[in-house]
Amino acid sequence: MKKIISLMVVAVLLVAALAGCGTTNTDTPKDNGQVSGTVSTDGSTSMEKVIGFLSEAYMEENSAVKVTYNPTGSGSGIKAVQAGSCDIGLASRDLKPEEATDLNGTVVAIDGIAMIVNKENPVKDLTIEQIAALYKGEITNWSEVGGADAPVVLIGREAASGTRDGFESITDTEDACKYNQELTSTGDVVQTVSSNPNAIGYASLASVKDTVKLISVEGVTPSTETIQNGSYKIQRNFVMVTKKNAELSPAAKSFFEFATSSAADEWIIEAGAVPVKR
């Protein structure tokens, strides 16, 4: 009997303690004149990480706003803004002239894709044409691009990867790559390239470690500066698309301003992209 009573006492105390936690949390004042509502974003699957980090950071500050993200692809995102079915469209390419007539594109971040090879590989520089020929299987031996007499091993990402989509669209090798391995994460790509002397792979610049060798493309080494000034070629813009003749809702406007401010830079870097030079 005593045991039961003591158990009950403990239980009651626990509940009280937990309840205490709850009240202290909800009591903290959050909305002191802040905006509220929902911001819907729609578009590029490649921007998932950037938007994820940005919206999380934003919602931390503005708990009354909910930022949603619908991964449909750049084209669908642009159409969704035109149709007014989302607040902000996301595109991992620049707007086409006919789209730019009624839409504004604002670059929020730049996706820099680094080419990496094994440290033992003597190749230092490749042109975009050479990279495309390598990945299409037209060049199969490293000696054809100034390396040792060894077969080329092509490492890439799975079909749904945003990095793969970016790489293939920039080098114009869509659906034509003859991969030896399709890996599901950037870390796996770096690991595999570091352990195979004949391998070449691609990865977001931010996730490249010093276990592999960075290749310069047409004489330009990838870095935050060369990506920001556009001299490094394997890069593309992450664009937020808005309507020209319509006002954003207060919540969407506030999120848009946050994403294009310098406060967003650290989150963009965290997400593996390069912030825009301001």
Place this chain on the structure above:
Amino acid sequence: MSKVKKASVVLERAMNCIFTVCGFLTIAFVLLITGFLVVSGLPAIKEIGIIDFLFGTTWASTAQTPSYGILPFILSSIYGTCGAIIIGVPIGIMCAIFLAKMSSPRISGVVSSAVDLLSGIPSVVYGLVGMIVIVPLVRETFNLPDGANLFSAIIVLTVMILPSVISVSETAIRSVPREYEEASLALGATKTETVFKVVVPAAKSGILTSVVLGIGRAIGEAMAVMMVAGNVANMPGLFTSVRFLTTAVASEMSYSSGLQREALFSIALVLFVFIMLINVVLNLIAKKKER
């Protein structure tokens, strides 16, 4: 007194209810998963056409003109599993014989606990070791450009099926009546003859069960295979990069949409049918044993 009795009756009934519910819960889960897979897997098969789906040799789900043929995945899964069985089962059975008949209890204990440990290692760890040790080793040994291929996957799967093959075979071998063995030895057979001509045939159905369990484990493995097989949707060859049924689902599911997503469910359905067949075989073996 009667109050106490009443209370205990109520408790008895309540517990009975709880046990029954828990019992039926598993059935509910199986039905739910089966129903879900069939409902979400069939539309894509219908749209693609069952012949094109099962016997198509190209998988290009994100291409401009997508094609959804899963024959490369089916064959890779079957080849990979067969390879692992061919290498793993003899090793497993010999190990079981060693444990049950040859070694001293002390050594047996050490080996058994190693086997148990082997079965407890998470598959991602197998994959990691495979990726960092086996893949480069295969590349260097066979002088290949790349070591991530079917062969590496077979090696990793072989190690992964060993624990189930060993433990089930061992139990089967141990349960063979001692008299069989003694009779054989008394007739002048050597120990090796006795093991292979008397003990193993007597434990046949148990050993067969272990093989089927091994097949189930190998065909259902995703994580470890994904890390060593290269994941390109090629028609399988021993030293080409391949994609299994499991990894085909796992590697594309996160971003897929539309028909591609439905096709992934269909792949899962095909995999499910394979597993069902394996279970049917297991049940048949068990029934035969009873007779």
